[in-house]
Amino acid sequence: METVTQKSLFKKGxxxxxxxxxxxxxxxxxxxxxxxxxxxxxxxxxxxTFRTVHEPQLMHEAKAAGVPTPLIFxxxxxxxxxxxxxxxxxxxxxxxxxxxxxRRRELxxxxxxxxxxxxxxxxxxxxxxxxxxxxxxxxKIYFVDFGLGEKxxxxxAQGVDLHLLKRALQSTHYTFWEQCFKNVLSGYxxxxxxxxxxxxxxxxxxxxxxxxxxxxxxx
Amino acid sequence: xxxxxxxxxxxxxxxxxxxxxxxxxxxxxxxFNGEILANNSDSYIPEEGGIHPREAARHHSDVADKxxxxxxxxxxxxxxxxxxxxxxxxxxxxxxxxxxxxxxxxLASYLQIPLVGVNHSVAHIEIGELETGAEDPVTLYxxxxxxxxxxxxxxxxxxxxxxxxxxxxxxxxxxxRKAGLKNRKDLPLGAAVERLAAKGKNLVSLPYVVKGMxxxxxxxxxSATVWLQKDCAxxxxxxxxxxxxxxxxxxxxxxxxxxxxxxxxxxxxGVAANKRLQSMLEVISKEHDAAFNVVPLEFATDNGAMxxxxxxxxxxxxxxxxxxxxxxxxxxxxxxVDVPWKQ
Numbered sequence: 001m002e003t004v005t006q007k008s009l010f011k012k013g014x015x016x017x018x019x020x021x022x023x024x025x026x027x028x029x030x031x032x033x034x035x036x037x038x039x040x041x042x043x044x045x046x047x048x049t050f051r052t053v054h055e056p057q058l059m060h061e062a063k064a065a066g067v068p069t070p071l072i073f074x075x076x077x078x079x080x081x082x083x084x085x086x087x088x089x090x091x092x093x094x095x096x097x098x099x100x101x102x103r104r105r106e107l108x109x110x111x112x113x114x115x116x117x118x119x120x121x122x123x124x125x126x127x128x129x130x131x132x133x134x135x136x137x138x139x140k141i142y143f144v145d146f147g148l149g150e151k152x153x154x155x156x157a158q159g160v161d162l163h164l165l166k167r168a169l170q171s172t173h174y175t176f177w178e179q180c181f182k183n184v185l186s187g188y189x190x191x192x193x194x195x196x197x198x199x200x201x202x203x204x205x206x207x208x209x210x211x212x213x214x215x216x217x218x219x
Numbered sequence: 220x221x222x223x224x225x226x227x228x229x230x231x232x233x234x235x236x237x238x239x240x241x242x243x244x245x246x247x248x249x250x251f252n253g254e255i256l257a258n259n260s261d262s263y264i265p266e267e268g269g270i271h272p273r274e275a276a277r278h279h280s281d282v283a284d285k286x287x288x289x290x291x292x293x294x295x296x297x298x299x300x301x302x303x304x305x306x307x308x309x310x311x312x313x314x315x316x317x318x319x320x321x322x323x324x325x326l327a328s329y330l331q332i333p334l335v336g337v338n339h340s341v342a343h344i345e346i347g348e349l350e351t352g353a354e355d356p357v358t359l360y361x362x363x364x365x366x367x368x369x370x371x372x373x374x375x376x377x378x379x380x381x382x383x384x385x386x387x388x389x390x391x392x393x394x395x396r397k398a399g400l401k402n403r404k405d406l407p408l409g410a411a412v413e414r415l416a417a418k419g420k421n422l423v424s425l426p427y428v429v430k431g432m433x434x435x436x437x438x439x440x441x442s443a444t445v446w447l448q449k450d451c452a453x454x455x456x457x458x459x460x461x462x463x464x465x466x467x468x469x470x471x472x473x474x475x476x477x478x479x480x481x482x483x484x485x486x487x488x489g490v491a492a493n494k495r496l497q498s499m500l501e502v503i504s505k506e507h508d509a510a511f512n513v514v515p516l517e518f519a520t521d522n523g524a525m526x527x528x529x530x531x532x533x534x535x536x537x538x539x540x541x542x543x544x545x546x547x548x549x550x551x552x553x554x555x556v557d558v559p560w561k562q
């Protein structure tokens with residue numbers, strides 16, 4: 001089973017290193033959460049173990065909710081590694097910057113629909129950025145990197161999830177983020193229903209007012 | 220610090236900057252060439268509890284003329300030699316900000332020289348870059364009022380991560396007060412926590428809340444405060460609080476570093492003085508082949524020099540603030556400010 005071969009470093013992220021490898025003839029990604037020596041060993045171990053155990057569970061449940069995620073093949077808790085199917089395709093982050101306005105709209109609406117599917121099943125992604133979404137050649141958008149996710153059906157958690165996406169769009173796609181986010185929300189309410197979505201939007205506004213130095217805070 | 224003593228070299232201009240966003244009233248003087256000639260201040264220290272905005276403002280108006288005078292003497296300049304006045308226009312506490320703005324307006328009108336309103340957060344980043352030589356860093360700005368990870372992209376400092384609730388310095392200060400520590404001029408609360416934490420050994424498990432590149436500290440503070448009632452050494456609690464909070468800001472800084480692929484890290488703001496936080500950021504900088512920079516201690520906390528220097532940058536790039544637009548902006552976000560002096 002454990003025959004992963006031809007490992008080569010594919011991407012060194014902040015939290016984990018991704019290795020490209022072969023596993024029984026399949027192209028796979030081995031995601032290894034490397035120890036972080038800046039934090040105490042006990043805290044580090046606790047964080048890495050927690051995320052390694054939760055990520056595959058959430059990915060599995062996301063799939064059941066109708067959100068494409070890579071197939072998981074192996075989880076090694078002591079090593080904090082997860083072996084999953086490599087998804088061919090393009091990062092939404094790059095794609096948005098070159099896509100036409102119409103195409104951008106389609107992508108963002110679909111993203112909103114997928115997020116709503118997660119939230120409907122009580123799933124929170126926890127790190128919704130356009131780097132964590134991949135468009136496959138078959139036209140499916142895959143969500144990856146559920147390491148900060150959780151099972152939570154509260155409106156608060158859903159609001160924070162969308163607020164984080166908004167903030168990610170603002171810092172990464174600053175020229176057209178507003179339109180993108182609007183389209184995400186329209187896809188979101190299509191799937192979740194207007195009434196439920198409106199509750200989440202109200203929560204987003206509340207979360208933003210909580211933050212420091214937000215202009216509308218005292219109005 | 221490039222030139223603090225002695226007579227200033229002839230420069231093509233001098234900017235006097237006033238900082239008064241919270242508990243410090245600071246006056247700095249910078250030349251247009253980026254030399255800091257003066258950096259004087261006087262701090263309001265509450266008898267107990269946190270900053271009372273009205274008391275802080277009263278303190279600032281009491282000490283304003285004294286600190287301005289001290290700065291001019293330190294720089295060896297007469298008021299008539301100044302070319303521009305800058306002031307901290309926000310974000311911060313209203314009454315405090317208004318006191319500094321009033322002093323700045325009075326000086327600029329009396330001397331008939333231009334006035335420049337400066338964003339306090341931008342100033343913390345700019346003084347860090349001036350003093351360390353960092354050019355285009357990922358900046359972690361942590362203080363009593365702010366906790367954010369920023370980097371320059373397309374004309375502005377963009378906020379990649381920030382606190383969803385309270386600031387890191389606030390978290391440490393409130394905990395310290397609840398633990399019965401007193402704020403002293405020679406030992407601020409944060410430094411007192413740092414000193415105790417250095418003696419702590421046992422890690423108590425506290426909430427660790429990172430959400431994307433944002434983080435939340437209020438649950439951590441509550442939980443640490445609850446532990447104060449339990450049978451647990453204060454040293455261990457300070458240690459645990461610091462380790463959790465600093466690990467969280469370090470994690471989001473590392474994410475921003477990986478995301479932006481910048482090659483420098485800058486630590487600025489009051490909490491930048493903490494050696495443990497410095498060491499954590501140094502580790503992630505090394506890991507990503509980035510140069511680690513930390514603002515020198517005297518420019519870490521709120522100071523007038525940073526406002527003076529940012530005033531120079533703004534003024535020499537064609538920006539000034541007419542009197543009728545010089546009202547303070549309590550919630551002026553860093554990503555709303557155009558930064559034409561950077562490419």
